[in-house]
Amino acid sequence: MARSINFLFTVLLFLGIALIVSPILAIENDDESIVAEYINDENLAAPPESSTEILLGFLKNCANTISKAAGDKVFNYIFEDENNLDYDTCSEVTGSGKECHGALVKYVTEGPMFKANHDFYLKRGEDLHNICLSVFMG
Numbered sequence: 001m002a003r004s005i006n007f008l009f010t011v012l013l014f015l016g017i018a019l020i021v022s023p024i025l026a027i028e029n030d031d032e033s034i035v036a037e038y039i040n041d042e043n044l045a046a047p048p049e050s051s052t053e054i055l056l057g058f059l060k061n062c063a064n065t066i067s068k069a070a071g072d073k074v075f076n077y078i079f080e081d082e083n084n085l086d087y088d089t090c091s092e093v094t095g096s097g098k099e100c101h102g103a104l105v106k107y108v109t110e111g112p113m114f115k116a117n118h119d120f121y122l123k124r125g126e127d128l129h130n131i132c133l134s135v136f137m138g
Contacts, residue, residue, distance in 0.1 A: 061100075062101075065096040065100060073089045074128065085136070086136075087136050090133075105121065106122060109122055
């Protein structure tokens with residue numbers, strides 16, 4: 001019984017995150033040149049400016065730098081309190097840059113499911129990035 005409840009919770013949690021993240025991935029920008037000027041191959045992890053359009057482009061670009069498998073592991077580590085990290089996941093996390101990782105975590109924590117523990121999840125996300133840097137990349 002407990003196993004089926006855990007499975008159901010995991011499925012619902014995954015669906016919730018998919019619903020939160022999918023609008024970022026579906027953003028269509030009429031003027032791609034604005035985003036392209038700011039976000040390019042050489043500057044993937046530059047922090048966004050104050051413009052909402054640039055921020056959404058930045059988040060979309062960040063989400064595209066991490067594979068689904070690594071994203072799932074990062075999500076499970078931060079939001080489900082799992083401690084299972086590997087080199088490939090950490091390589092993607094650190095490769096995307098601290099600003100990208102932090103912005104994605106912040107975006108998810110501002111959603112209704114995680115807002116109550118916003119600071120805890122931000123700290124957990126920062127800890128994950130630091131662990132990846134020191135243990136797997138150091």
